[in-house]
Amino acid sequence: MDASNIKTVLIIGSGTMGQQIGFLCALHGCTVHMYDISDEALNTAKVRLERLAEWFKNHNVKNTKNALSRIYYFTEPEKAAHRVDFVSESVPEDPQLKAKVFAQFNTLCPEHAIFTTNTSSLVPSQIAKETGRPDRFLAFHFHDVRTTKIVDVMPHPHTSQEAIQVTIAFAKKLGQIPIVLKKENHGYVFNTMLMTLLSSALTLAANEVADIYDIDRSFMGVMGTPIGPFGIMDSIGLDTVYKVTKYWADLLHDAQGKKNAAFLQSYIDKGLLGTKNGKGFYSYPHPEFFEPEFLQ
Ligand SMILES: NC(=O)c1ccc[n+]([C@@H]2O[C@H](COP(=O)([O-])OP(=O)(O)OC[C@H]3O[C@@H](n4cnc5c(N)ncnc54)[C@H](O)[C@@H]3O)[C@@H](O)[C@H]2O)c1
Structure with missing residues (x-):
């Protein structure tokens, strides 16, 4: 697999960061499946995504309306996981919750899909086993996408070279600057x-x-x-x-x-x-x- 094969991205958790990462993926041509546990959360996300698109438009970014049209909203995990190539998780900062969510989506997502976490403070090895696909799991961490293009790519010792390279290439495709960590570090760089x-x-x-x-x-x-x-x-x-x-x-x-x-x-x-x-x-x-x- 290479980054050009990433057509559909699943965002798990449609809060502050899920919205930003989802929008960036949609802006760069991906279909985005935005998953959350309630319609209420998704409705809030929709309103905030429109505001985010407006912000980008006001900062001379083109095609923001098209980007919004590539985002689909789901509360059903089975539908959200359908034919996704790449997963970015942004649920609250709780290792047990993150492990549970990845274990659930491991049974639903295609075999080839790479799983990434946007955790701020955990390291991927804490939950790698529970994801069910430790070789295709790593941290892919964004900051505020309105103010910076810096993203962290942090594998754990059992992440495959392929998953690391695909994630680095995907970061570049999204117009970001990947900072690749040589070893796990709570809090990245x-x-x-x-x-x-x-x-x-x-x-x-x-x-x-x-x-x-x-x-x-x-x-x-x-x-x-x-x-x-x-x-x-x-x-x-x-x-x-x-x-x-x-x-x-x-x-x-x-x-x-x-x-x-x-x-x-x-x-x-x-x-x-x-x-x-x-x-x-x-x-x-x-x-x-x-x-x-x-x-x-
Ligand atoms: N806020 C930041 O500036 C920032 C920056 C980088 C990384 N992060 C990390 O990103 C992650 C998310 O942070 P946030 O600020 O976006 O949180 P948030 O509270 O804004 O959003 C979390 C979302 O996850 C949803 N959620 C809860 N349980 C869920 C489940 N089981 N399945 C799917 N969705 C579920 C919630 O409904 C909510 O919409 C955290 O790990 C955080 O450390 C945050």
Whole structure:
């Protein structure tokens, strides 16, 4: 198999990342099967995909309407899995859930299909066996497709060379820049650096050293970036940042990590999840850090 044989892509999980990856695949000519567990989730995805297409159109990307017409929506796994060549999974960051979902789709998808996970913090060997096709399983990890073309390609020790090469070629076909990891690493390349930044920002806020606006101002003002660590957390989703923070805090018995997770939980309890529902540390679509006065 080579990347030109990838005609139909199954996206498992139609949330923030499933929408973005699905749209990118459709934009580059693939038929996309968007699978989720409820019609409600798919209806939300449809609305957000239209917004995403509009965003690309406003940034001079052509054929965004055609891309939307190549996306089909399913709640029935059998139909979603029909004749797919490549699978990208973006369900919540829970190794047991991911393992269960892959095991289910292994029985439904064609034998040749390559399975990839978009996990942020896990490594593929944690669930490779459960996928039922460890040689055709690896991590293929996207960032926000509106702001970067960097993707991580991370095999586990038993991923076949063919699956790795096809995934690298597919990344290029999607117009992305693949960063190929030589070994498994929780957090890939960029995220390893990013998590240290986010964790430091959370520690400063949870320990009441400075407020979140000043922490972001400090970073943005020195580095000259358009967004600070708390703005970045909003774009990731506070629930996702919470899961990663809590997972590592529990695993490493890290008291500060647990305090940081509790700090995030206090926002989540108020329904503040970030850009995905319009309110997190900031309010969207016009967050305070977009205003010129923010840094004055
Ligand atoms: N948000 C980010 O910035 C980001 C970036 C890179 C990677 N990731 C990773 O991508 C994955 C998804 O994150 P997200 O932010 O898109 O999450 P999300 O919460 O926005 O979306 C998850 C979707 O999965 C669906 N789902 C739940 N159980 C399911 C099942 N059994 N079968 C099919 N669908 C199911 C939910 O209904 C929801 O629509 C996570 O592993 C996360 O770590 C997230």
